[in-house]
Amino acid sequence: xxxxxxxxxxxxxxxxxxxACGGGDGSGGGTSGSGTGTGxxxxxxxxxxxxxxxxxxxxxxxxxxxxxxxxNPGVTVKLVKIPKDDYNTKLGSALAGGSAPDAGIxxxxxxxxxxLDGTIEEVPAGLIDEAGYYRGALDTNRAGGKLYGLPQxxxxxxxxxxxxxxxxxxxxxxxxxxxxxxxxxxxxxxAGMNVPKGxxxxxxxxxxxxxxAGGAMVDDAAKKVLFDQPPAVEALQLWVxxxxxxxxxxxxxxxxxxxGRAAMTISGPWDVPTIKEQFPDLDFGVAPLPYxxxxxxxxxxxNSVVFSTSDDPDLAWKWLAFLAGPDHNxxxxxxxGGFPVHLKARVVAGGPEQAAFLEQLKVARARPAVPQxxxxxxxxxxxxxxxxxxxxxxxxxxxxxxxxxxxxLLGWTG
Amino acid sequence: MAAPVLERPPARPGGRARRRPDARRRDHLIGAxxxxxxxAYFLVFLLxxxxxxxxxxxxxxxxxxxxxxxxxxxxxxLLFDDVKYPHFWKSVGVTLQYxxxxxxxxxxxxLAQALLLNAVRRGANVFRLLLFLPVVTAEAAVGxxxxxxxxxxxxxxxxxxxxxxxxxxxxxxxPELVIxxxxxxxxxxxxxxxxxxxxxxxxxxxxxxxxxxxDGAGPWQRFRRVTxxxxxxxxxxxxxxxxxxxxxxxxxxxVIFSGNGRSVTGGPxxxxxxxxxxxxxxxxxxxxxxxxxxxxxILLVFIVIVTALQFRFVKQEAA
Numbered sequence: 001x002x003x004x005x006x007x008x009x010x011x012x013x014x015x016x017x018x019x020a021c022g023g024g025d026g027s028g029g030g031t032s033g034s035g036t037g038t039g040x041x042x043x044x045x046x047x048x049x050x051x052x053x054x055x056x057x058x059x060x061x062x063x064x065x066x067x068x069x070x071x072n073p074g075v076t077v078k079l080v081k082i083p084k085d086d087y088n089t090k091l092g093s094a095l096a097g098g099s100a101p102d103a104g105i106x107x108x109x110x111x112x113x114x115x116l117d118g119t120i121e122e123v124p125a126g127l128i129d130e131a132g133y134y135r136g137a138l139d140t141n142r143a144g145g146k147l148y149g150l151p152q153x154x155x156x157x158x159x160x161x162x163x164x165x166x167x168x169x170x171x172x173x174x175x176x177x178x179x180x181x182x183x184x185x186x187x188x189x190x191a192g193m194n195v196p197k198g199x200x201x202x203x204x205x206x207x208x209x210x211x212x213a214g215g216a217m218v219d220d221a222a223k224k225v226l227f228d229q230p231p232a233v234e235a236l237q238l239w240v241x242x243x244x245x246x247x248x249x250x251x252x253x254x255x256x257x258x259x260g261r262a263a264m265t266i267s268g269p270w271d272v273p274t275i276k277e278q279f280p281d282l283d284f285g286v287a288p289l290p291y292x293x294x295x296x297x298x299x300x301x302x303n304s305v306v307f308s309t310s311d312d313p314d315l316a317w318k319w320l321a322f323l324a325g326p327d328h329n330x331x332x333x334x335x336x337g338g339f340p341v342h343l344k345a346r347v348v349a350g351g352p353e354q355a356a357f358l359e360q361l362k363v364a365r366a367r368p369a370v371p372q373x374x375x376x377x378x379x380x381x382x383x384x385x386x387x388x389x390x391x392x393x394x395x396x397x398x399x400x401x402x403x404x405x406x407x408x409l410l411g412w413t414g
Numbered sequence: 415m416a417a418p419v420l421e422r423p424p425a426r427p428g429g430r431a432r433r434r435p436d437a438r439r440r441d442h443l444i445g446a447x448x449x450x451x452x453x454a455y456f457l458v459f460l461l462x463x464x465x466x467x468x469x470x471x472x473x474x475x476x477x478x479x480x481x482x483x484x485x486x487x488x489x490x491x492l493l494f495d496d497v498k499y500p501h502f503w504k505s506v507g508v509t510l511q512y513x514x515x516x517x518x519x520x521x522x523x524x525l526a527q528a529l530l531l532n533a534v535r536r537g538a539n540v541f542r543l544l545l546f547l548p549v550v551t552a553e554a555a556v557g558x559x560x561x562x563x564x565x566x567x568x569x570x571x572x573x574x575x576x577x578x579x580x581x582x583x584x585x586x587x588x589p590e591l592v593i594x595x596x597x598x599x600x601x602x603x604x605x606x607x608x609x610x611x612x613x614x615x616x617x618x619x620x621x622x623x624x625x626x627x628x629d630g631a632g633p634w635q636r637f638r639r640v641t642x643x644x645x646x647x648x649x650x651x652x653x654x655x656x657x658x659x660x661x662x663x664x665x666x667x668x669v670i671f672s673g674n675g676r677s678v679t680g681g682p683x684x685x686x687x688x689x690x691x692x693x694x695x696x697x698x699x700x701x702x703x704x705x706x707x708x709x710x711x712i713l714l715v716f717i718v719i720v721t722a723l724q725f726r727f728v729k730q731e732a733a
Binding site for chain 2 (some may be wrong): 009085087088089090094095096113114117118119197198199200212249250252253254276321371372374378379380382385386390405408409
């Protein structure tokens with residue numbers, strides 16, 4: 001029995017034992033290894049992606065897949081769709097078992113990790129014209145200055161506001177605090193804002209607020225932790241202040257914004273169609289995040305990479321560039337639930353909310369390219385945010401402590 | 415199942431001595447064949463991965479690159495390094511708290527349900543089905559239902575408490591209440607224990623109960639002096655398996671704190687960060703499979719010790 005198989009079995013066992021509750025398992029784990037040989041006419045390519053958000057999105061991807069096959073006779077592209085919650089687990093198992101696909105979607109913070117240990121290939125020179133892409137989205141694919149993947153869609157979060165409670169969206173932190181206080185004073189059963197919490201998700205949103213005060217979380221080139229500096233402390237203090245007009249007993253209930261119990265919340269474009277469908281009576285708008293000194297936001301979305309084990313990397317890159325290119329990226333990004341990453345790609349027309357997200361994306365910043373960032377985010381920053389929000393520590397103490405822990409973990413001195 | 419093969423007709427007297435070793439060998443072969451699938455399953459899917467996990471626990475491994483040997487560093491780090499694993503001991507505490515609440519609560523609920531079912535004359539099948547339903551309900555649905563029940567604004571539980579004048583709580587978002595709230599769900603899902611208790615109850619001879627009645631024992635005395643002692647083997651079995659399962663609790667926490675595709679980081683202030691959830695995060699989110707394997711072996715050793723202590727100190731025989 002080969003080593004690879006051994007690892008695969010060990011990991012698959014752990015994975016199934018632990019993640020068995022992850023829901024629909026339709027696509028089945030490490031499907032068919034890498035594409036078959038390079039020889040002759042028929043070339044096969046396996047591409048892993050998240051499960052379709054909607055049946056329509058699946059049809060769009062299917063159409064583009066057929067277009068690619070028609071443009072490249074003899075090529076078969078095999079799409080393997082995996083529920084998003086299980087994706088990284090399954091990919092890890094497949095990599096360990098030596099059955100990784102040729103190419104696949106990869107979560108932004110994983111790109112720098114995978115690049116550093118040689119799991120993924122560098123983008124070949126001349127594949128794309130970098131000037132044709134949104135810079136923030138392209139930057140999420142860089143590690144050590146080199147490009148390791150192509151973005152496929154990008155997304156961001158913005159401020160959702162209930163028009164009945166907040167007629168005009170606040171632009172600055174002060175206006176935000178006033179708006180929240182007004183709402184809660186008018187009706188103590190309604191919270192001003194669904195303030196993010198000290199969990200992984202809240203910690204992910206936090207940098208966008210820090211940038212809005214002119215700060216940053218880290219300076220990864222200089223190996224310096226910056227989130228104990230005044231901009232981050234002020235950003236956390238903003239959330240602490242907002243909680244006064246936003247009791248958790250209200251905001252922790254089911255869908256507080258949708259049910260009209262919280263006047264404002266922070267969320268992304270993925271929530272717009274869901275809210276419109278499930279809460280047709282809710283009159284809401286979307287505006288860029290309020291800021292202190294400069295408009296800013298954070299960036300999310302899906303990147304795509306070619307795995308080093310691929311038998312046919314050229315074909316894999318061709319497919320990824322096809323998806324990310326100006327002709328198809330508009331439809332691809334829409335199907336994936338985000339906005340195009342190519343400057344010339346057509347933005348699929350959306351509702352009036354779209355303008356706010358696009359404006360936000362112009363000032364969005366990629367998250368720190370630190371391989372251990374997810375752990376720092378979950379295990380250090382999230383608890384620090386929570387301890388400030390629950391009043392166990394001041395914002396300054398909580399972040400100073402978290403910064404010290406982060407320095408020890410990363411071995412940074414600054 | 416193998417009976418027809420084994421119960422062959424008696425052989426002719428003359429041939430008996432000659433054929434016997436042959437037949438025995440055949441019986442052995444058939445026996446081996448019959449256990450082969452289970453043995454193969456055990457070797458390939460349990461023992462072998464467990465042994466490779468043990469060897470990976472001495473390495474630094476991210477699933478993608480070659481594992482690097484680090485000796486006991488993972489074990490030492492988990493136990494003593496507060497920087498690398500800031501929430502390890504928290505997760506141990508959370509899991510112990512959960513076990514101490516969930517296991518007794520589950521046993522009491524299961525026994526109470528079994529006693530009621532045993533006493534019911536009509537419709538026992540219907541009640542049994544209803545009480546067993548939580549076990550066969552999909553975990554994701556269980557999570558959604560209980561998030562609703564525990565909702566601080568609309569939740570049924572707060573509404574009921576309100577009827578008796580107890581102020582509503584923010585159950586799943588108050589660190590002190592998270593584990594009791596989860597243990598309560600576990601007790602609601604006690605169907606399997608309930609069925610085993612029910613079988614135990616059916617196994618108590620009617621004559622013993624009758625003798626107690628003739629001796630003038632009331633219902634409570636009969637339960638305390640007859641039924642409960644007679645159920646001791648059942649209770650012991652459920653206690654041991656329940657503790658093992660509780661120490662490994664994962665699915666319940668995962669479904670309660672996930673939703674909207676958000677990452678599960680263990681509830682408010684890590685109050686729901688159970689040991690195996692912590693292990694899962696290190697294995698599949700923080701890229702530290704070596705440390706995760708070490709965690710699973712620390713858990714294994716702990717479970718063996720706890721189980722051995724139970725065998726030593728808890729009464730097992732029916733009295």
